[in-house]
Amino acid sequence: MLLDAARTALQRGDHVSAVLLAEELLDEAPDETEALLVVAEAAPSYGHGEVGALAAAQAASRGADIGSLEAFALFAACEVDRALVSADAAITRRPEDARAHLVRGLALECVGRVSEAEAAFVRASDLDPDSYPPLLEVPDDDWESHLLAARAQLDAPLRDALRGVSLELLDLPRLEVLRGLQPPPSPLVVALLVEEDAKKPRIEIYRRNLLRGSASLDELELRLRAGLMAEAELLLKEGD
Numbered sequence: 001m002l003l004d005a006a007r008t009a010l011q012r013g014d015h016v017s018a019v020l021l022a023e024e025l026l027d028e029a030p031d032e033t034e035a036l037l038v039v040a041e042a043a044p045s046y047g048h049g050e051v052g053a054l055a056a057a058q059a060a061s062r063g064a065d066i067g068s069l070e071a072f073a074l075f076a077a078c079e080v081d082r083a084l085v086s087a088d089a090a091i092t093r094r095p096e097d098a099r100a101h102l103v104r105g106l107a108l109e110c111v112g113r114v115s116e117a118e119a120a121f122v123r124a125s126d127l128d129p130d131s132y133p134p135l136l137e138v139p140d141d142d143w144e145s146h147l148l149a150a151r152a153q154l155d156a157p158l159r160d161a162l163r164g165v166s167l168e169l170l171d172l173p174r175l176e177v178l179r180g181l182q183p184p185p186s187p188l189v190v191a192l193l194v195e196e197d198a199k200k201p202r203i204e205i206y207r208r209n210l211l212r213g214s215a216s217l218d219e220l221e222l223r224l225r226a227g228l229m230a231e232a233e234l235l236l237k238e239g240d
Helices: 002-009 015-028 034-048 049-061 070-078 081-092 098-110 114-125 142-150 156-161 175-179 207-212 217-239
Strands: 166-170 191-194 202-206
Touching: 002 015, 002 034, 015 034, 015 166, 034 049, 034 070, 049 070, 070 098, 142 166, 142 175, 142 217, 156 217, 166 175, 175 191, 191 217, 202 207, 202 217, 207 217
Parallel strands: 166 202
Antiparallel strands: 191 202
């Protein structure tokens, strides 16, 4: 029953509940590989890539076919080099694994191997166009208006928290910035509060990550708003 409930939670996108239910089952049956696979799938989706990677490795040691689960979890944990190795291994085992090609592209993109990354993204999209469609096309000149629209939708206390904070649009997060935080955020983060100078905090906003998860401009603005909201709430907590 716990496994069925965990799978149901995973299917509806409730990743936290899926992991909690799967871990409850693992407390009773530590060798339950299906529960480990649920954890490997769900944990990276809410900032616990390291947990997902460990679960995937444990499932593999018990003979389970983990596909590209480990590769994606390692990437979400900011283990970019290991994610690339794992994705390549997954592709060798199963060349039609679309997510493995995606992770390969993401890892290559992070280390600046752009042309190889684009080829991997095209392959992922060819194999599974519903899950990995081509990115939306948003002209550079339009980003500021989307940013202003998303900011205007925030509640007043959150808008106030952003006053005096620089909002910087970048294509992707820099690995050195991510790795300077503990634990490192996922390279798929859409916005990140950076406080290298305590007097001049800034929020970096990552366009390609926003585009990658958005099916429309409305969805892009919703995800942009959610990213700003999370970082503004962090600023408020630090100010308490």
